[in-house]
Amino acid sequence: MEYDGERISAEEADRRYEGAVRTYLYELDDRKTVIDGQGLGAFLNHSCEPNCESEETKGRVWIFALRNIAAGEELVWDYNLRGDEEPAPCHCGSPKCRGTMYSKEWIATMRRRAARKKKSGPEKRRKLKKRPAKSGLRKSKTTKG
Numbered sequence: 001m002e003y004d005g006e007r008i009s010a011e012e013a014d015r016r017y018e019g020a021v022r023t024y025l026y027e028l029d030d031r032k033t034v035i036d037g038q039g040l041g042a043f044l045n046h047s048c049e050p051n052c053e054s055e056e057t058k059g060r061v062w063i064f065a066l067r068n069i070a071a072g073e074e075l076v077w078d079y080n081l082r083g084d085e086e087p088a089p090c091h092c093g094s095p096k097c098r099g100t101m102y103s104k105e106w107i108a109t110m111r112r113r114a115a116r117k118k119k120s121g122p123e124k125r126r127k128l129k130k131r132p133a134k135s136g137l138r139k140s141k142t143t144k145g
Contacts, residue, residue, distance in 0.1 A: 001041050002061065002062055003039075003063055004042075005035045007033050007034070007035060010033075013025050013034040024037030027083070029056050033059070044063060044075050044076060044077055045092075046077065047077070048078060049094035050078045051066055051075065052064060052066060052077040053077055053078070063075070080106075081100075082103050083106070088100055
């Protein structure tokens with residue numbers, strides 16, 4: 001199934017959803033274009049033990065099954081959020097649950113940033129805060145659901 005919706009800029013997504021409790025935003029690999037999700041693909045839930053995965057091909061995002069899925073089984077995929085520091089707790093209930101919807105890579109990035117901040121003085125900390133974060137499945141500036 002396709003993760004489809006209006007294509008907008010990251011800036012427009014932040015403007016449009018400032019203060020929103022839940023968004024269905026997917027940032028493409030170009031890191032400039034965001035899909036404002038509509039349709040079935042946007043409503044699949046997150047799991048740290050997914051039965052589906054996303055793949056971007058020529059600017060389109062497809063959700064594929066990773067295995068045979070039983071009738072009535074919920075379709076879930078790992079959101080692998082990145083590009084934000086706000087909490088994104090996971091409650092998927094999987095034995096493999098990371099406790100967050102952030103990707104393993106983003107968690108590692110955040111740990112490295114925290115370690116650098118701890119070692120650096122106040123002047124360097126201010127400079128680190130100004131660096132733009134990379135994004136992926138995109139959290140709005142407020143939240144992602």
